Amino acid sequence: xxxxxxxxxxxxxxxxxxxxxxxxxxxxxxxxxxxxxxxxxxxxxxxxxxxxxxxxxxxxxxxxxxxxxxxxxxxxxxxxxxxxxxxxxxxxxxxxxxxxxxxxxxxxxxxxxxxxxxxxxxxxxxxxxxxxxxxxxxxxxxxxxxxxxxxxxxxxxxxxxxxxxxxxxxxxxxxxxxxxxxxxxxxxxxxxxxxxxxxxxxxxxxxxxxxxxxxxxxxxxxxxxxxxxxxxxxxxxxxx
Ligand SMILES: [Zn+2]
Numbered sequence: 146x147x148x149x150x151x152x153x154x155x156x157x158x159x160x161x162x163x164x165x166x167x168x169x170x171x172x173x174x175x176x177x178x179x180x181x182x183x184x185x186x187x188x189x190x191x192x193x194x195x196x197x198x199x200x201x202x203x204x205x206x207x208x209x210x211x212x213x214x215x216x217x218x219x220x221x222x223x224x225x226x227x228x229x230x231x232x233x234x235x236x237x238x239x240x241x242x243x244x245x246x247x248x249x250x251x252x253x254x255x256x257x258x259x260x261x262x263x264x265x266x267x268x269x270x271x272x273x274x275x276x277x278x279x280x281x282x283x284x285x286x287x288x289x290x291x292x293x294x295x296x297x298x299x300x301x302x303x304x305x306x307x308x309x310x311x312x313x314x315x316x317x318x319x320x321x322x323x324x325x326x327x328x329x330x331x332x333x334x335x336x337x338x339x340x341x342x343x344x345x346x347x348x349x350x351x352x353x354x355x356x357x358x359x360x361x362x363x364x365x366x367x368x369x370x371x372x373x374x375x376x377x378x379x380x381x382x383x384x385x
Pocket of ligand 1: 267271321324
């Protein structure tokens with residue numbers, strides 16, 4: 146009888162988010178990414194602007210090669226970079242190296258190639274630094290009930306449950322600052338001049354209505370610009 150109850154407990158845990166692994170997070174990201182790509186394709190919007198798509202690919206390729214070199218775990222990933230005319234987000238990276246870049250955002254900010262490299266490197270670093278996995282683990286620490294619920298629900302909640310999102314905002318801030326810093330260093334190692342990369346953050350300041358205020362789960366643009374300038378100066382002083 147006791148063995149029977151034990152089996153029931155095990156069954157209850159099957160598919161639950163407890164002890165999540167990077168492999169599970171990547172499988173979940175793959176499903177979500179595939180859905181979004183299919184929606185774009187149905188609207189004839191997936192990679193629909195060949196010139197923009199090629200520009201993004203050309204800049205992304207060496208950055209991904211550098212990331213694979215610096216974070217060997219990511220060598221086995223099926224990296225993908227797609228573009229859309231516009232998207233709710235400027236750009237994003239899901240676990241396992243699944244990227245999306247919005248043309249409307251890049252054009253609105255008039256991003257130069259170096260600034261686009263900074264944007265891409267930031268997203269690539271979210272992926273290689275396993276920020277998705279960290280976020281889900283933090284959610285389960287803050288709200289332990291998630292350990293017993295299906296991972297797909299947690300995956301949805303971190304983007305839609307505003308109470309949970311507020312609790313996760315401090316981690317999100319740290320992750321954004323880390324992606325800024327490690328992204329700038331990654332793109333600099335590829336060969337981009339650090340001051341030109343840093344100017345991406347100046348564009349954020351100029352396009353922001355409130356550059357001195359934190360945005361949801363993002364440090365204030367002015368703070369990101371100052372941090373990028375300091376890091377660029379340090380990298381230049383250190384030399385290659
Ligand atoms: Zn980010």
